[in-house]
Amino acid sequence: ERYNWVVAACGLDAIREYLEREQAPNRSDTGTPEQMEETIHIVDRMPGIRTREHETHRWRQIDISSSGIALTLPADEVGTLEVGQLILVTDDDSSDDRRWHVGVVRRVIQRDMKHFEAGVQFVQGxxxxxxxxxxxxxxxxxxxxxxxxxxxxxxxxxxxxxxxxxxxxxxxxxxxxxxxxxxxxxxxxxxxxxxxxxxxxxxxxxxxxx
Structure with missing residues (x-):
């Protein structure tokens, strides 16, 4: 479990759209991680918010606890993350009871020429x-x-x-x-x-x- 793959959505817009899909009272399908990686596409109900498509990412989990998670990601995707950014991570599987967590990126460091490591602190509640x-x-x-x-x-x-x-x-x-x-x-x-x-x-x- 420590070295599982996770799917990540970065930023408030992407997280809101993912959670609207997960928390919809009458939803019949949550979608597979493969579908999530292609797009998170939600028709918004309120004026002023346009329908958007947000890219998600499949990154390696290298450590996890009740308070946070550590991820590795390719160097060419590090521009996706900023320290102080909100991020949602979920299990990379298609089960209905897959877990998701919202957290804050607290550090991003370079591990080698091809990989970076990100530390995420979970939001409790x-x-x-x-x-x-x-x-x-x-x-x-x-x-x-x-x-x-x-x-x-x-x-x-x-x-x-x-x-x-x-x-x-x-x-x-x-x-x-x-x-x-x-x-x-x-x-x-x-x-x-x-x-x-x-x-x-x-x-x-x-x-x-x-």
């Missing part, structure tokens, strides 16, 4: 695919929805959202959609992390009182 946009009050022009991930860390901790870089605004309202459900509003809390690829911040759902 329950993750859902989402789309998000900041509310712009007093303007007729709404901003586009963008890819996001919602993270539930447990009953004693505030939920967290991962968004593209520079989307965070302190104490601001956002509109969120998950898997075709009705949209709901959230209010941003503390900014926990900001990289060149994403921002991670706490949020609180805004409850409407009738």
């Amino acid at each position: 329950r993750i859902r695919a989402a789309s998000i946009r900041p509310e712009v009050f007093g303007s007729e022009q709404a901003s586009d929805f963008q890819s996001a991930l919602l993270l539930e860390r447990g009953p004693e901790q505030s939920p967290v959202v991962f968004t593209p870089h520079m989307l965070y605004r302190e104490h601001h309202e956002y509109l969120v959609e998950t898997g075709g459900e009705a949209c709901f509003r959230i209010n941003s809390g503390a900014l926990l992390e900001s990289t060149l690829c994403y921002e991670r911040f706490e949020y609180a759902p805004i409850r409407l009182h009738g």
Whole structure:
């Protein structure tokens, strides 16, 4: 198991589209890893997000624990990864119960002339695919929805959202959609992390009182 092959999707857009496929309530087929490597193709339901195709990669797992994974990848694919980037890795098999993990690339180092090694720290908690946009009050022009991930860390901790870089605004309202459900509003809390690829911040759902 330590030296298995895994399939990897890199970046918020690719991860969101993969998870929408996996988490769809009425899905009848998850697709094989070979189909995943050709494309992840999801028809988006929200305005402002176009249907996209995202390449995935088949890389060698060289170590794994409950907190992270180490991968080797060819030198000609190292441009796919950035330190501070979100990545999803899943077992390279076609079973319905294959495991997947979302993590953050924490290091990328060269092992030899042909290979690089990447260290990924897993995100702990329950993750859902989402789309998000900041509310712009007093303007007729709404901003586009963008890819996001919602993270539930447990009953004693505030939920967290991962968004593209520079989307965070302190104490601001956002509109969120998950898997075709009705949209709901959230209010941003503390900014926990900001990289060149994403921002991670706490949020609180805004409850409407009738």
